[in-house]
Amino acid sequence: MKTSWEAWNGCGVEVVLGFLWLAAMFDVSSGLYLPRRRATICNGRSELCGRSYGSTSFLTSHNAFAWSPNPLALARTQAVDVPVQLRMGARVLQAQSHMKDGRLHFCHTSKHIFGLFDGGSVLDFLRKVKTWLDANPYEVVSFIFTNPENVSIPGVWKPIFDEAGITPLAYVPPARPMKRTDWPTLSEMIDANKRVVVFMDKGADGSAGGVVDFVLPQFQMIWEDPFSPTDPNFPCRIHRIEGPLEDNDHMHLINHNLNRNIIPWDLGTVLVSDFVNSPKTNSMNSIMAHVAGCAPFAQGRAPNFVLLDYLDVGDGKRAVDQLNGF
Structure with missing residues (x-):
């Protein structure tokens, strides 16, 4: 006759397998223990599930943190907050960082604004996005962050991602840099629960204290045309890019994202986001004309990232849907 221990130990394999099955069926990374199923709708569309990340167009919020409903806030680039931007279809959030009082904030100080627009700490920003991700488990969201002060990636940035709960969701590519044709499909990323992609303009190559595997060097994998444009025709060329690809x-x-200089008579340059003309800038015609102007530099491909100010104005989401074939 078996003792109680022997009887339990005899079914130990079955117990372990049972726990593994439960782990596969439930999303434990978020701490919510929500039942999971394979992705059949990805970023709001069933057709996108089989599309590779590198072949998808994403609505991108420029300086997503710099929002205000006040039209007199000259430093703003968005009129609605980050959760609303995500609900409106933004799947890439761009933001500029600076150290302030010993903490990493999203803010910008440059010739583009009067003084400082402080969007709060990076940690608070990421926590808001994590809350949205937990509530929307079949979405892939990306960050494109600037790091102008070359703040340490492993020493400062990674602990913030860890504390916000983003790190377990972050996609780690098999190679750095990775070709656009080598990216997995959105459903593969969602099913693996690796549905956050992080790009950094400076320091991700190891020059800011070392490499973090999920913080990817932006310009080694993405080229962009001229930033801070002031010409409503948006003339295109490859402006920022790095090798070896x-x-x-x-x-x-x-x-x-159209800007205008508010200093008259060539006395200087202070650029602000052109809210007055945003309905025209964010119109289907303007966006598609810009896309067409860049197509010769991309072998006719649609852009992966369409960066806009004032996502609540105009046809940004509709334009990106059209670029994705809908």
């Missing part, structure tokens, strides 16, 4: 192996981003 060929141009054609990069994804690409169009900066479709």
Whole structure:
């Protein structure tokens, strides 16, 4: 006759297999223990599930943190907050960082604004996105962050991603840099629960204290046309790019955010986001004309990232849907 221990130990394999099955069926990374199923709708469309990340166009919010409903807030680039931007279809959030009082914030200080627009800490920003990700488990979201002060990636940035709960969701590519044609499909990323992609303009190559495997070097994998444009025709050329990949192996981003200089008579340059003309800038005609202007530099491909100010104005989401074939 078996003792109680022997009886339990005899079914130990079955117990372990049972736990593994439960782990596969439930999303434990979020701490919510929500039942999971394979992705059949990806970023809101069943047709996108079989599309590779490198062949998808994403609505991209320029300086997503810099939002205000006040039209007199000259430093703003968005009129609605980040959760609303995500609900409206933004799947890429771009933001500029600076150290402030010993903490990493999203803010910008440059010739583009009067002084400082402080969007709060990076940690608070990421926590808001994590809350949205937990509630929307079949979405792939990307970050394109600037790191102008070359703040340490492993020493400062990674602990913030860890604390916000983003790290377990972050996609780690098999190679750095990775060709646009080598990206997995959206459903593969979602099913693996690796549905956050992080790009950094500076320091991700190891020059900011070392490499973090999920923080990817932006310009080694994405080229972009001129930023801070002031010409409403948005003339295109490859402006920022790095090797070692060929141009054609990069994804690409169009900066479709119009600015105007508020200093008269050539006395200087202070650029602000042109809210007055945003309905025209964010119109289908303007966006598609910009896309067509960049197509010769991308072998006719649609841009992966369509970066806009004032996502709540105009046809940004409709234009990106059209670029994706809908």
